[in-house]
Amino acid sequence: MQDNRYLLIVDDDATFTRILGRAMGRRGYLVLTACNASEALDLCRQYNPRRAVVDLKLECESGLHLLPKLIQLNAQLEVLILTGYSSISTAVEAIKLGALNYLCKPASVEDILAAFDTDATPGAIGISESPPSVERLEWEHIQRVLAENAGNISATARSLGMHRRTLQRKLQKRPVKQ
Incomplete structure (x- = not known):
C-alpha cells in the first residue's frame, strides 16, 4: 500500500x-x-x-x-x-x-x-528568448560527449581533441548559466 x-x-x-x-x-x-x-x-x-x-x-x-x-x-x-x-x-x-x-x-x-504537478499546463515554465552563451553551449556539448562515452574522461578528452586534465578542470567547474 x-x-x-x-x-x-x-x-x-x-x-x-x-x-x-x-x-x-x-x-x-x-x-x-x-x-x-x-x-x-x-x-x-x-x-x-x-x-x-x-x-x-x-x-x-x-x-x-x-x-x-x-x-x-x-x-x-x-x-x-x-x-x-x-x-x-x-x-x-x-x-x-x-x-x-x-x-x-x-x-x-x-x-x-x-x-x-503533472496537471500544470505544458510550457508553464518560461523558456528564455535569448540564445545560450558560448560557454553554456560548450558545457552542454562536453556533457553530451561525456554521456556518449559512458562517463570515461580519457575517451571524452580524445573525442573532443583536448588534454584530459583540461577536460577535468572544465568538469570541476559549475555549469555556466544560460
Whole structure:
C-alpha cells in the first residue's frame, strides 16, 4: 500500500537534505532521507513512497543509475531529478529512464512541488528568448560527449581533441548559466 504522504529525498548534501526535509514536512509530507543509493533503495522497499527527489550526482554514485532501480521497486513512484550540474543530455536521459521532471539547483520548495504537478499546463515554465552563451553551449556539448562515452574522461578528452586534465578542470567547474 502506497502512502501519498511519503517523500524520499536522496542527496549527499546533509544541510540541503535537512532544510528541504523540514520544508516538505511543514507541507504535510512524511520525509524519508537517504545519502546514498543503498539507503534510498532500503527506504523505498520499506515505506513505498509516492514521490522522490533524487540528486543527480551523489558522492560515489549517479542518480541516473539509481532512478531505474527505484522505479523497478515502485512503478508508481514520481521521481524528480535535482542537480547543480545540469545539461541537456542528462535531462533527456533522466526523462527516458522514467523521471517525472528535472530541475536545476538552486530550486525553491515551490519549484519542486510545481515540478511534481503533472496537471500544470505544458510550457508553464518560461523558456528564455535569448540564445545560450558560448560557454553554456560548450558545457552542454562536453556533457553530451561525456554521456556518449559512458562517463570515461580519457575517451571524452580524445573525442573532443583536448588534454584530459583540461577536460577535468572544465568538469570541476559549475555549469555556466544560460
